[in-house]
Amino acid sequence: MIKSSAAMAGATLSSRLLGMVREIIYARFMGDGWVAGAFQVAFTIPNLFRRLLGEGALTAAFIPIFKEKEKSHGEIEMWRAANAVISGLIVAACVVIAVVMIGVTIALNVHEFPARADLMLRLLRFMFPYMLLVCLAAAFMGMLNARGHFFIPAMGATMLNVVMIASVLWLAPRMGTVLHEQIFALAIGVLVAGVAQAAFQLPSLRREGFRYKWVSPWRNETVQRVVKQMIPGMIGVAAFQINVTIIQGLGLWLDTPQQPLIAPFNYAVRLMELPQGLFGISLATFLLPTLAGLAAEKKFDDFRATLRHGLSTLLFLNLIASVLLVVLAEPIVRLLFQYGKFGEDATARTAFALMCLAPGLIAFSTANILARAFFALGDTHTPMKVSAVCLLLNLLFTFALVGVLRQGGLGIANTLSSAINVVLLLFALRKKLKTLDMQSVRQTLLPLVVAGTLGTFVAWQALRLWEKSLGHDTLALKVGAVFVPAVGAGLVYWIAASLFRIPAATEISGLILARFGKK
Numbered sequence: 001m002i003k004s005s006a007a008m009a010g011a012t013l014s015s016r017l018l019g020m021v022r023e024i025i026y027a028r029f030m031g032d033g034w035v036a037g038a039f040q041v042a043f044t045i046p047n048l049f050r051r052l053l054g055e056g057a058l059t060a061a062f063i064p065i066f067k068e069k070e071k072s073h074g075e076i077e078m079w080r081a082a083n084a085v086i087s088g089l090i091v092a093a094c095v096v097i098a099v100v101m102i103g104v105t106i107a108l109n110v111h112e113f114p115a116r117a118d119l120m121l122r123l124l125r126f127m128f129p130y131m132l133l134v135c136l137a138a139a140f141m142g143m144l145n146a147r148g149h150f151f152i153p154a155m156g157a158t159m160l161n162v163v164m165i166a167s168v169l170w171l172a173p174r175m176g177t178v179l180h181e182q183i184f185a186l187a188i189g190v191l192v193a194g195v196a197q198a199a200f201q202l203p204s205l206r207r208e209g210f211r212y213k214w215v216s217p218w219r220n221e222t223v224q225r226v227v228k229q230m231i232p233g234m235i236g237v238a239a240f241q242i243n244v245t246i247i248q249g250l251g252l253w254l255d256t257p258q259q260p261l262i263a264p265f266n267y268a269v270r271l272m273e274l275p276q277g278l279f280g281i282s283l284a285t286f287l288l289p290t291l292a293g294l295a296a297e298k299k300f301d302d303f304r305a306t307l308r309h310g311l312s313t314l315l316f317l318n319l320i321a322s323v324l325l326v327v328l329a330e331p332i333v334r335l336l337f338q339y340g341k342f343g344e345d346a347t348a349r350t351a352f353a354l355m356c357l358a359p360g361l362i363a364f365s366t367a368n369i370l371a372r373a374f375f376a377l378g379d380t381h382t383p384m385k386v387s388a389v390c391l392l393l394n395l396l397f398t399f400a401l402v403g404v405l406r407q408g409g410l411g412i413a414n415t416l417s418s419a420i421n422v423v424l425l426l427f428a429l430r431k432k433l434k435t436l437d438m439q440s441v442r443q444t445l446l447p448l449v450v451a452g453t454l455g456t457f458v459a460w461q462a463l464r465l466w467e468k469s470l471g472h473d474t475l476a477l478k479v480g481a482v483f484v485p486a487v488g489a490g491l492v493y494w495i496a497a498s499l500f501r502i503p504a505a506t507e508i509s510g511l512i513l514a515r516f517g518k519k
Helices: 002-030 034-054 057-073 075-110 115-127 130-146 151-174 184-199 202-208 221-237 239-251 262-296 300-327 329-337 344-376 381-405 407-433 439-469 475-499 503-518
Strands: none
Touching (some): 002 034, 002 151, 002 262, 034 130, 057 221, 057 262, 057 344, 075 115, 075 130, 130 184, 262 300, 262 344, 300 407, 300 503, 329 475, 439 475
């Protein structure tokens, strides 16, 4: 599990680091004002389909069926089923795109919106066809994952980031002289990136034997099963992304030039998604086909053990990541974003949002894994029901907190609703499996809390001493203010976890030492 997840995490790291470079360039290019907020809300809507499909519902619904076809009917029927699903995706996506684009066009023509809402709608109309491209990329990713390929699909997201970076650096200066004109270069970049993301995976699929042929999706048994599983799964597997999208839409009306709300929260989400993608998404992507195979073979003891092992590893890795994001929020934001139009006030706003959002990192990632455990068992309705309750709670928390805490209120609302999501999913899964046998996980909680507390103290003290003695006036000092406390805290956390004999710490250490030993 760790080796396969590490391979995907390596590809995800490349993608997320490029994504961070993209966000740095975005921050320098457009700051955190109303134009940035309009673009980020417009991009969030088609990008939600990437999160739902590429990292969630489509793969969660499709992989178990794809694996079942391979084992029960052979590869010819397996590829035929894949072609039927892809054909259905193309038809459905084209219909949705047409409806949305026509609806937005009518709205823009019959009503005069405020400047930021008008810009958001025009950008959305431009970018929404990305939905079709990301549907195809998600289907290709699911097929490759089911065939045992994790690295190439994860690397596909790098294409998105490379193209988006180029759109800012090369295309934007050619699109006009003011920001609200240049921003359309990023919209063009989104469409080009979607093409690149899907095309990047085709050579690997061809080597596996895939050839696309139109297969009528109407009344196709595989398509019907995928749709039946996917629709509730969209809510169940991506509660966090749906939360972010809804909150950003509401926040658009609360955004002001003096107190930006959307852009600071969005930058905080991007920072939090780096460790979430590395650990949470990588583990969840590996666990889905593995758990689905165990469930199909009725090996429920192995199912519980694999799930238990995945959750233990996730807790160990994400706890220190969450600690560092909270303690080092301001120096991290300052190092990455405080250039060009992104000033000290923007740094303070984004750091506050990150400090409120990062404590929920473990809950966001755990909910992803638990939802996939349900999907592996063929149950997409339970995660949907739980997520629907938590979405409602998130809205209530948001309305209660956003007026006072602004972007911090958005972060706290997401953190609280995600924690409740995990509790409800665990309760429902234990009821479904009769028992989860989580005793070994519970035994590691206290040692992990002690190790995390030590790491927190080291990071806080190291940052305080660095700022007092050296400050952060130069780039080198900004780098040191982040990495010296982070490395010190990480080492103390790892040593403490190893002394407590926490399994994830000893297993990962053993793998690293074995790799160096071979070299």
